[in-house]
Structures are given as structure tokens and as C-alpha cells.
Amino acid sequence: MGSKKSLKKIGIIDCNNFYVSCERLFNPESIGRPTVVLSNNDGCVIARSQEAKDLGIKMGEPFFKSRDFMDQHKFCVYSSNYNLYGDMSDRVMTLIKSFANDIEVYSIDESFVDFSNIPDEHLLDTLRGIKNEVYRQTGIPVSIGVGPNKTLAKLTSYFAKKQPNYNGVCSYWDVPNFENICYSIPLDEVWGIGRKWYKKFKNIGVETVGQFINTSDYTVRKLTNVNGSKTQLELKGLYCYQIQKQTKLKRNIASTRSFGKDVTDFEQMGEAMYNYIVSGTKKLNQSSVLANKATIFVSGNYHKGDKYHYSKTINLQNPTSDSDEIWSQIYDQFKMICDKKEKFKKCGIIFNELTPENVIQCSLFEEEINYVEPPVNEIKDWEMKQEYITQKYTTSWADLPKVFV
């Protein structure tokens, strides 16, 4: 037990069924009923309550396919409301930060926390305390896993959720026979092993975490990349992925969207793209950065077999967040990639090589930009669908009820 002292104790705190939990705070009628939250365009299911999971609703399932089933079972269905989730996330993360210094906000509903300074004998009590306090102050239930590194923390939180007796808090060092249990955990439950890699390993007879750990590093490296190797090392107990205490500057900012319907008209494509440029530049401004490059793309309806995707990266003449400047500079290339097909389902723009806007850049040769008129069009096939949005409560935080106190 003494050797444990030298190890890191890395925790993962994640919110259970986060979007559903947020909706339930303001729509209490959904508590106890199967509940789902839909993606943009009400396209597919991106969050499920436990009741929905128990009824067999899968993550990413197309909504139209299970709509009738959901009606029959009296589901509560919500279009996604990212303002609400973002606000709730801030509250939860701020609270967690008040308990621990070294925290990495990893996603909207998860953070890694370094608990290394907490004595072994107090670890579980501390974690339970955090779980209870987050629930008491925000109404959001969380699960916590802790282990010697991020990968094992994640795997441990899988236990915390799966096994009711852990009550949402689980330590790697308290799981009896962890090594043996690994032979009953499917490899794709591991953080860092996705669908494609799982398939590759399955093909060579490696299907469980235990088997993966015992696969030669040569094979792992051959079937994956350096990150696959790191994942294997972490499962063996080594520490490879650091906690990022400082939030890193974003490297890219994107604005992309699927259309409500297929779009065939170049004018409409142009209008959609221009709109995404405008909303993308708003994000640039919010982050106080300018873009040096822009990648534009158009693609077909993947699910209908139109698997084409054309993209082009454009070097912008000056670092900029001006939508008309950007529109003018991408226009020719955009027309070119649109000419390759006549039917599209999606397009977007990704800004790359971002620089802080307060750093003034002087270019030696100020080139003239040939401005292109922004498009105007009446018909908007590309606009998205949102039938189940609940707008309330997101604008006024003073009205936020303190539930579940």
C-alpha cells in the first residue's frame, strides 16, 4: 500500500446524462419518464435518460425511426438548447474548481481533476462529498472515477456507473481483481479506442481490455498510432496524458451545419455559407482572435450514399475576423467546389491558425481585396429544424429555481 503514495490520483468527474439532467431541472414533468435530447435539425438522439436507455434507445439513433416508439412510451423529447447546457456546465465546473486546484475542463460535462495530494484514506470520502455537493448546489448528478491516469480513471468511472453498489463513486484501487475483470470489459469501452480501431483488433481476436493489454506493443503500434500505444501504456498503469491545467488556446473555430433539405441551387449554397461565415466570425470575436486561414467544405447526404466531401484551405491575405473580407476571399474556391456536384446536404467553414487580435500584424504588401457582394436569397432550404425547443429559463438566471435543495 505504501507504493501508492508515489502514484498520481487522477479523477474524472462527469455529469450523468448531462443534457437530459439539464432539461429535467426546468421540465420536472420529464423526471421518471423516458427522456431524450435531439441534435440540431432534430436529427438524432444525443442524450438519453436511464429510462430511455433501458427501453433500448441508442446514442445517435435517428429520431424519425423511433418517433412512433417514443410516442407509445410517452417519452419527453427536447431539441438541444446549448445556451442552457453551457450555463449549467459553467456552474458545475466553477463549483468543482472550488474543491480542487488542478482541474482540466475536458468537455461540456466532464473534467479531469488531480487528487494526488489527498491522502489515500480520505480519497473516497472526499469524492463522495464533491458528488453530493454538486448535486445539492446545481441539481446535476455526477459520477466520479479515480485511478493512476486518465485512461484508468475513465475505465473506473465506467464501473462507477455500471455497478449500482459503487453509488457513482469508484476508485481503481478499490476494485477487487481489476486485472481479471478487464477480460470481461469490451475493448471499445476504453477511452481512445473508437469504432475503427476496435474492429481492427477484433479481426485479430482481441476483443477485451485484458487481451488488448497483453497484445504486443508492435502490433498495437501497427494497427493504430502513437496514441494507441499511449492508451495501452496507461492501461498498464503508466502515466502518459497530462492534466491540462491551463485552458489551451483554441486552434480552430468552426461553423458548419446540415441543411433542412438537400440544396441544389448555388445561390442558396452561397447564402448558407455566408451565414456560417457570419456566425463563425462572431465566435472569433468572442475569443478575441483572428484567422489566418479558412477551410471551406461542402458535402453530400452521407446516409443516402452521397459520400462526397470537397474542401479547400485558403490563406487569408491578412489575419481577419471580417465576414465580408473572408467571403470575398473564399468565393472563387467555394464556387469551384460547389461546381463538382449539384446536390448538397451540408457545408461549413473552419478557421485555422488563429492569432490573438491584439497582436498587430503589419504586412509589407497590402494587397487589394476584390470584394464580392454577400448573397441575398428568399428561399432557405438550408435552415434548420427545431420543433421541440424549450426557450424558457435560459435568459434570466435570477429566475433559476433552486431545485432539490
Place this chain on the structure above:
DNA sequence: TCTGGGGTCCTAGGACCC
């Protein structure tokens, strides 16, 4: 006329994550 290797940079595409 024929023949090379090594380096950088860029981009597209593919894997992963939530």
C-alpha cells in the same frame, strides 16, 4: 544522358473525443 537522398512545408483525410 542519367541519376539521389534528404529535408521542409502544406494539405487532405482519417482516426479519436465529447
Place this chain on the structure above:
DNA sequence: TCTGGGGTCCTAGGACCC
């Protein structure tokens, strides 16, 4: 009829240079 959006990182391959 109807299948998300926004990120990160890695790698292969082409262009170009010496």
C-alpha cells in the same frame, strides 16, 4: 420526408528545395 456539430491529433503524400 426525416441521420449533429465542434474539437484534437496523427499520418501519408505531393511539391519544392538543395
